[in-house]
Amino acid sequence: MTKTSDVPEGELTLRTLAMPGDANPAGDIFGGWVMAQMDLAAGIRAGERARCRVVTAAVKEMAFQRPVKIGDTLSIYTELTRIGRTSLTLQVEAWVNRSRIGNKEKVTEGTFIMVALDAEGKPAQVPQD
Numbered sequence: 001m002t003k004t005s006d007v008p009e010g011e012l013t014l015r016t017l018a019m020p021g022d023a024n025p026a027g028d029i030f031g032g033w034v035m036a037q038m039d040l041a042a043g044i045r046a047g048e049r050a051r052c053r054v055v056t057a058a059v060k061e062m063a064f065q066r067p068v069k070i071g072d073t074l075s076i077y078t079e080l081t082r083i084g085r086t087s088l089t090l091q092v093e094a095w096v097n098r099s100r101i102g103n104k105e106k107v108t109e110g111t112f113i114m115v116a117l118d119a120e121g122k123p124a125q126v127p128q129d
Contacts, residue, residue, distance in 0.1 A: 008095050008106070010079030014041040018072045018096075029068035035059070038092045038110060041076035046088040046114035049080060050126045054114040057087065062110030072096040074107075081111075086123040088114045 014037060022033045039056055046054040068074060075095045082089035093109040118124040 005106075008075070008077040008093055008104075010077035010091060010093060011045070012075060013045050013078045014076040016074050018068050018070055018074055020070050023070050027070050029070070029072070029074075031064055034064075034068055034074065034094055034108060035062070035110075037074055038076055038094055038108075039112065041078050042090050042092050042112035042114055045078040045080065045090060046112075046116075049083070049088060050114075050116040050124070052124055053117045054088070055117060056112060057115045058113040060111040060113070062108060064108045066096075066105055066107045068094075068096055068107055069098070071099050083126055083128065085125055086116050088116070088126060090114065 016037060018029045022029050024030060043054055073096065077093045077095065079091045080088060081091050090112045091109065092112050094107050095104055096107055097104050116124040116126050
């Protein structure tokens with residue numbers, strides 16, 4: 001799962017700023033907040049590809065490599081790695097730009113599996129194009 005790349009892989013899907021309300025008393029951003037941003041990005045990318053509502057079915061193989069700090073710009077990159085009949089698998093990477101000075105570091109990555117849903121909330125076929 002862990003790639004030894006110095007540059008993000010995939011498409012920039014979401015950028016946001018880590019704020020004090022997202023941190024513990026030591027100034028580290030909660031891992032759950034980072035994971036939520038990754039989930040949002042996976043949902044955006046999968047929904048655009050499926051052209052319908054999608055939900056998160058699973059998150060696999062995720063490990064935090066570095067902390068996110070208050071003031072860091074968090075950038076989420078997504079790459080579609082598999083398109084099934086009703087599901088999409090994405091590799092999602094989270095990178096930070098430390099205090100907006102240009103020092104970019106990968107903080108975590110994970111595999112997200114999203115399922116396409118129809119109007120009744122049942123699994124829907126993902127277009128194969």
